[in-house]
Amino acid sequence: MIESVCIGCSIGCSLYVGDRIFHRKNAPHNEGKLCKFGMDLLKYYSREKAECKVDGKNVELNEAINEAKKRLEGYSGDEILFLTSCTATNEELAALKLLAEKFDAKCCFYGYGNALFSLKDIENFGRVILTFDPFVSYPLVARRVLKVKEVYEVGFVDGRVNSIILNPENPNFDDALALLDENTIALAEYSPLSTVYTPFLKEVVKSNAKAIVFNPTLNANFAAMLGFESFENKIDFDKVKAIYALEPELINGAIPSPELLIVQSAFSNGWCDKADVVIQSDSFHQKRGSVVNAEGRILINNGKSEQGVEILEKIGGFEQTASKVLETLNVNTIKEFSTVEITEEFREKEFKLKGEGKYYLTTKSNPFLWKGIDHKNFVELSVEDVKELGLSRTDRIKIGDKELCYKPSNIQKGYIVSEILISQLKGLTRVDISNLHY
Ligand code: SF4
Known part of the structure; x- marks a missing residue:
C-alpha cells in the first residue's frame, strides 16, 4: 500500500493506494475525506498505459530518451517550449525547469499559483462568494462553505445558494463586488472554463476581501513557484517548433502540432497519439516525490519510482533536481504537511462569447x-x-x-x-x- 496524494485537483487529498483506496485520517487538509473522484482513483490509474514510441514504432525506454535528446538538440531555445499540466511531482517539475534552462527555452504550465489560507480558514469568514459549484467540483471545500453564514454563488444559472445571476452577453459583477469586505472570501477555479470571472477576481485581489483559487490540476502552485509561464497568455505558439510535454492532460482542449512533439506520459492519450516521440513514465502513485497543494501545503507521495525525474535528467545531462526543489521551497528538508508561501498576481484573461447557437x-x-x-x-x-x-x-x-x-x-x-x-x-x-x- 502506498501513502499517496490524489491527483484529481489542487487540494491533493492524502490517501493510501492499494488494491483499493484507503482513507488517510491523519492528513490535516482532507482529514481522511475524499470526493467521488478520489474514491474512484484506481479507475484513473487503470487506464491504458503509454508506450515508448519513436515515429509510431515501439522502442525501448533508453532509445526514446536518446531520440528525444537528439531531436531537441536540433532546435534553438526560442523554438522549443516545455510544458506541463502539472499532474507531476515537485521533483519532476524542477527537472523540467532545469531541462528548459539547459536549452535556454521557455517552460509553461496550465494553472494559477496562489496559496494564502488553509481550507479550514474558509470557515472563519462571515461571507463566501463562489464562482463554481463546490458540491460538484470541490466537495471538500463545500464542507467548509456550509459552515459560513452567508454564501453567494456568482454564475449564469440559479445555484443551490444565494445566486448572483450574470447576463451572458455582458457579465456585470457589480452586485458581487458590492459584497466584498474584509469578512469575505472569494473561492474561484482557474481553468479554461472560468475566464469569464477574471474581471471579478482582479477586483477581489485589489479589495480587502480574500481569495483562494483552485486548479483542476494538482501541482500548479509549485510550477508557479518555479517561475513557469502561463500557457495561455504569454506564449507565442507561432514561434514554437518543438514541444516537450510532461504529463499533458486537458490543456485548454487543443493539442498543438509543432514540427517536433515529445510527450512524457504515464498514460496513453491524444498527446501520445500525435507525438513524434513518446516516453512512457510511471504513474503518479508509483512515484517518490512531493507536491504543493492549493493551500501551499507540502504533501509527499511515497512511491518508489524516480523514473520521471531520471528521464528528464538524462536528456539534460544534469543531476541537481533535488537541490532545486529545496531551494524553490526555501527549506532544508521536505516536511510533510508544512506550508510554503506563494503569491502571484492574478493573470489577465479574456472572455469572448463565440458561436451563434440558441x-x-x-x-x-x-x-x-x-x-x-x-x-x-x-x-x-x-x-x-x-x-x-x-x-x-x-x-x-x-x-x-x-x-x-x-x-x-x-x-x-x-x-x-x-x-x-x-x-x-x-x-x-x-x-x-x-x-x-x-
Ligand atoms: S477533492 Fe480533489 S484531491 Fe480530493 S479526492 Fe477529490 S479530486 Fe482528489
Whole structure:
C-alpha cells in the first residue's frame, strides 16, 4: 500500500493506494475525506498505459530518451517550449525547469499559483462568494462553505445558494463586488472554463476581501513557484517548433502540432497519439516525490519510482533536481504537511462569447472532466425548454457530436448545464440542440 496524494485537483487529498483506496485520517487538509473522484482513483490509474514510441514504432525506454535528446538538440531555445499540466511531482517539475534552462527555452504550465489560507480558514469568514459549484467540483471545500453564514454563488444559472445571476452577453459583477469586505472570501477555479470571472477576481485581489483559487490540476502552485509561464497568455505558439510535454492532460482542449512533439506520459492519450516521440513514465502513485497543494501545503507521495525525474535528467545531462526543489521551497528538508508561501498576481484573461447557437452551454468543472472521463451522460435543461423541444422521457439530445440524455431541471430557459465536456473548453458558449427521438 502506498501513502499517496490524489491527483484529481489542487487540494491533493492524502490517501493510501492499494488494491483499493484507503482513507488517510491523519492528513490535516482532507482529514481522511475524499470526493467521488478520489474514491474512484484506481479507475484513473487503470487506464491504458503509454508506450515508448519513436515515429509510431515501439522502442525501448533508453532509445526514446536518446531520440528525444537528439531531436531537441536540433532546435534553438526560442523554438522549443516545455510544458506541463502539472499532474507531476515537485521533483519532476524542477527537472523540467532545469531541462528548459539547459536549452535556454521557455517552460509553461496550465494553472494559477496562489496559496494564502488553509481550507479550514474558509470557515472563519462571515461571507463566501463562489464562482463554481463546490458540491460538484470541490466537495471538500463545500464542507467548509456550509459552515459560513452567508454564501453567494456568482454564475449564469440559479445555484443551490444565494445566486448572483450574470447576463451572458455582458457579465456585470457589480452586485458581487458590492459584497466584498474584509469578512469575505472569494473561492474561484482557474481553468479554461472560468475566464469569464477574471474581471471579478482582479477586483477581489485589489479589495480587502480574500481569495483562494483552485486548479483542476494538482501541482500548479509549485510550477508557479518555479517561475513557469502561463500557457495561455504569454506564449507565442507561432514561434514554437518543438514541444516537450510532461504529463499533458486537458490543456485548454487543443493539442498543438509543432514540427517536433515529445510527450512524457504515464498514460496513453491524444498527446501520445500525435507525438513524434513518446516516453512512457510511471504513474503518479508509483512515484517518490512531493507536491504543493492549493493551500501551499507540502504533501509527499511515497512511491518508489524516480523514473520521471531520471528521464528528464538524462536528456539534460544534469543531476541537481533535488537541490532545486529545496531551494524553490526555501527549506532544508521536505516536511510533510508544512506550508510554503506563494503569491502571484492574478493573470489577465479574456472572455469572448463565440458561436451563434440558441442555447447557452455552461459547464461545471469537476475532476472527471479534467481527466477526460465522462462520468455522466446527461445535461440539465429547463422544464420550459424540454417542453419546447418536445422531448419525451426516452429521447436523447445531440449537442455538437455528443449524444446525451437530459434531465429537466429548475434552471432558466435557454441554458444547458453540463458536468461533462461537450464543446471546446470555454466557460460559456452558445450551442444548438438536435432532438433524437427514440
Ligand atoms: S479530486 Fe480533489 S477533492 Fe477529490 S479526492 Fe482528489 S484531491 Fe480530493
